[in-house]
Amino acid sequence: MVNLTIDDKQVTAPKTATIYEAAKLNGINIPILCHDKKLKPFGACRMCLVEVEQMKGRQIPACTTPVTEGMIIRTSTPDIVKARKMVLELLLLNHPIDCPVCDKAGDCDLQNLTYEYKVNANRFTDEKFHHEIDYNNPLIERDMNRCVLCGKCARICDEIVSFGALTFISRGIETKIGCEFDEALNCEFCGSCVSVCPVGSLLARPFKFKARFWSLTKQKTICGYCGTGCNLTLGVKDNKVLTTIYDENQGFHNGQLCCRGRFGYQFINSEKRLTKPLVRKNGNLVEAGWDEALDLVAARLKGAGAAAAAIATARLTNEELVLFKQLMETAGSNNYDHSAGYAHAALTEGFASSFGVAASPSSILDIQKSELLLVIKTDAYETHPVVGFEINMAVKNKGVLLKILSDKSGKLSKLPDAKTLIHTPGTETTIINSLAKVILDNKLADASAALIPGYDELEKALADFTPEAVSAQCGLSAVEIKQLASAYAKADKALIIFPVGQAYPGHTAALANAIANLALLAGKLGKEGSGVLCLSEKNNSQGAVDMGFQTADGLNANQILDGCASKTIKTLLIAGENPMVSYPDHAKVAAALDRLEFLVVSEIFLTETAAMADVVLPVCSFAEKEGTFTATDRRVQHIKPAIKKTAQSRSDFEILGALIKKLGGIAPTAPASVFAEIASSVPGYAGMSYVSLGEEGQFATVAVKPAFVVPQAPLAKSETGKLALVIGSALYHNGTLSQYGEGPMHVCPEGYVELSRADAAALNFAENDLLTVSSAGGSMVLKARISSRIPQGVVFAPYHFGSNPVNQIWNGAAVTWVTLTK
Amino acid sequence: MNPINTFVPIIQGLKITLGHLFKKPVTLQYPDERPKVAARFRGLHALNVSHNKAKCVACYLCPTVCPAKCITVEAGEDASHDKFAAVYEIDMLRCIFCGYCVEACPVDAIRMTGEFELANYNRKDFVYSKERLLEKK
C-alpha cells in the first residue's frame, strides 16, 4: 500500500494501482472515456487528466499513471476543467451530434460528459465525418462518424474475445476503426465491442430504435443458455424483454457475454410462443382450457406406476426438478431423466465413482489462477464461450500454458503458444490413459497417489497404454504424448477442462474417470488453479444432477425411449426437451414417441416433439419465473421474474404443483419453500437461502473422496473410404432453444457439414455445395463449409437445428462413418 | 344603523355598473363570433413538416418530459436506416397543454396551434394519431 493525497484527502491505495483506480477506490470520481477496468490501460482520450504536484503541475492521464508514495494529486483544478472542456470540444468537432436519433443517448459517456462540463458551444469549426455506415450484418451497426477513437472495441475484441475483428485503420484525421481491408464486419458476434463502446458507434441492431435507455426497467437475471451461468441484465419495457444491458460489475465475467446470451433473448417475447394449452381431438391439436388439459394428464398419471415416465430439460429450475420428481413419485414411477441420459454420465457415473461426488472439484475462477490448462476438445470454446474468454485472458494476460487435445483445431488453438494435438476422433480416453501411463512410468506421480484406493488396479490396467502402443491408433506420436504428460505433471497448478453435452457422446463416464485418474496421479486436486472442470451443457445441467433427476433404480432417458417402443411405458411427460431433434437416432425417437399411448409436452414453442403430443402445455421462459440455477461449477444463482407471464402460459412449477394436487399429494406453494428443502437435503447446498445467494450466487461445496477407477477405453474402429463425422455444438447455439432466439439465427440459421480443404479438393466440393451425407443409419442433405481447422478424413456437423436434424444420420456414436456426395 | 354607511357603498357600486352600460361589451357571441387567439396560445398540437415528411425523428424526448404521460411514440427504421415516428399519438383527454413537449423537442418538430375546439363524442376520438396531428398547410 502507498500513501498519497488526492484533492487534499489522505488516502492509501495498492502499489499496483493507477491514479484513476486509487481515486475510485477512495470515492473520488475522475472522468474517463477510453479506460475500462477489464482492459489494459491505454490513454487515448485525455479526459482523465489530473495534476500531480511532484510533476510540476503538469497534466497527466490518471488512467495510465501508477501511484507512487507521497503523490499529491488534484483532480479538478480550473486548469484541468479547461483542458477537459477542450478535449470534449475537439471530440465534438467532427462528431455528427445526432443524439436525437442515436440509441446510445441517455447512456452515452460523451453526452454525459458534455453535459457535465457544460460544453454548449465550440470554438473550432471543421467538417463533420462522412464515413459510410456498416449495415452489412444483422446484429451490429457500425457508424464511425460517432466514434471517439477510444479503441475499447478493438482492445476488447483482441484482449478478451481474442478474435481481432477490429482495429485502427488509416492515419491522422482519417483514422477510424475498421475491419480487415475496411470490409464489412463478420465475426463471432459476441457483442463485447458494442457493450464497451462509450458512444453510439457500435449498436445492437435487434434493439435499434426500440426504446430509450431511460425507459427500460433493468432486471438482473441469469443467462438461460449454457452452463457457464453468466449474469445478465434484461432491459424490459411494457412487459417485453427488448434487449440485454451491459453491466461491467455483474458476475465473475464482468458483464461479458457471448452471442447467445447477448443477442438470443428474443424467444422470450416471440410471436411463435404457445399461448394456450392444446389437446389432441380427432387427431388434431386444438386449444383447450387449463383445467381440461391438466385433468387429462392427471387421469393418465393416477396410479400409472412404472408405465409412466418423464424426461425434462436441464433448463428447468432446481425447484421445478424437485417438484417433477415428487410428481413422478406420487404417480408411482421412478423413471425420470434429462439430457438424453448420457450427457450427464461424466458427472453422475464418472466423477461420482472417481471423486465420490457428481460435480467438478474446480471452478471457472480457477482458470486464471492456473499455470497450465489442458483442454479436451477445442469445442470448449464453442460450448461455453465465456469460459473461453477466461481461457483467452489466462493465456494472454497471465501467461498460462495452453495444451489442447482435440479431433480438430479451433479458436483456442490460435492463442499464443497454444499447442493443439490433433488425434483420431474417438480416442480421447485412450490418450488420457496413455498420459497417466507416462506419468507412472516416468515416476512423475505425486506421492499422495499411491495411497488412493484403486492405485494398483489402475497401474495394472494401464499396462497396455504405453505411448508407443497407442500412438498409431490415436494418430499422435509417442513423443507428443510423452511431452504433454511431463508438461502436465510438472506444472505446479494444472487444470483439465472438458465439455460434455448431448452433442458429445464420446465424453463418457470412462473419459471422466480417465481424466480424474490423471489429475489424481499428478496430485493436481485440491489446489487453487488446479484440478478438473467438466463443462455441463445447459444452464442447469449441474442442478439436474444435484437434484438427482435420475435414479439408479429408474430408467434413464434412453431406456425410457426403449420402453416407449416396447410399450412398457405408456405415458410420457416431456418438459422442455426436444428429443426429435436433439436425441440420437431420429427414426428411433419418432417410432418410440409414436407408440406411446399418451404424450404430454410442456414447452414454450410448438417444437417437433410437441407437435406429436396428446396434450401440450404452454410454459413460460426463465424470464418469467423464480427459482435457482446451478452453473457448471456449482455456483447456485437465484433468478427472479423480469416480466409477467405472457398469454396463458404457466411456469412448470405451477403445472407440476397442480398435477401433484390432482393426484392427491401436497404441493408446495412457492419456489422458496422448495429451495429451503433443497438446502436441507442436497449435499453441498446446506445453509443456502434465496437471501444468502444474493446477486453473486453461492458455490455448493464439493467434498472429494478420491478413488482410481479403471476406465474402459473404447477401441477406435475405422472404415476405409469413409469420413469420420463428429457431432458438436456451434458457437452461436446451445441446445435447440437458441433456434428461437433471433440473434443466433441471423448468423447461423441452419445446419452444415464442415470438411477439410484436402477432402473438399479430393471430392471436388465447393463452399455452400449441397452435399448428401450418408451413414449406415440414413442420409440427409447439408450445406458444405470448407475450413482449414478440420483434419483430413474428419467432418463436423452441429446438432441444434430442427430444419435439418443431424440425428437422421447420427445414432449417438462418438464417431459416425459417412460418405459425402454432391 | 347609520344610513350613510348603508347607502354610500351601494351607490358607488351602481356607478360602476352604470359606467359599463356605456362601454364596448366584452362578451363574444361564440360561435357566431370567433375569438382571436394570441400567437403563443397553447392549443392543439401540430407536427411540423419539412421535405414532405414529418420533422419528428422519434427521439422520445416529448413522451419523456410530458407530465401527463399522454404522448405515445414508436420509432421505426425506414428504408435508408433512418429513424422516424411510425406511431405518434397524443391523448388530448389527458394533455394539460403545458407545452413542455414543444420545449423539449430538439428538432422543432412539434408546435402548438391556436386550435381549441376539441370537443368530440367518443373517447377514442380524443387520441390524435400522427395523421391528424400533421400540420395542415
Ligand code: SF4
Ligand atoms: S462482436 Fe465480438 S468478435 Fe465481433 S468485433 Fe465485436 S468484440 Fe469482436
Ligand code: SF4
Ligand atoms: S467504435 Fe466505440 S469503442 Fe470503438 S473506438 Fe470508436 S468510440 Fe471507441
Ligand code: SF4
Ligand atoms: S450462453 Fe453461456 S457463455 Fe453465453 S452468455 Fe449465456 S451463460 Fe454465458
Ligand code: SF4
Ligand atoms: S402539452 Fe404538456 S401535457 Fe400536453 S402533450 Fe405536451 S407535454 Fe404532454
Ligand code: SF4
Ligand atoms: S421531441 Fe420532437 S422529435 Fe422527439 S419525438 Fe417528440 S416531436 Fe418527435
Ligand code: FES
Ligand atoms: S481515460 Fe485516461 S486517457 Fe482516456
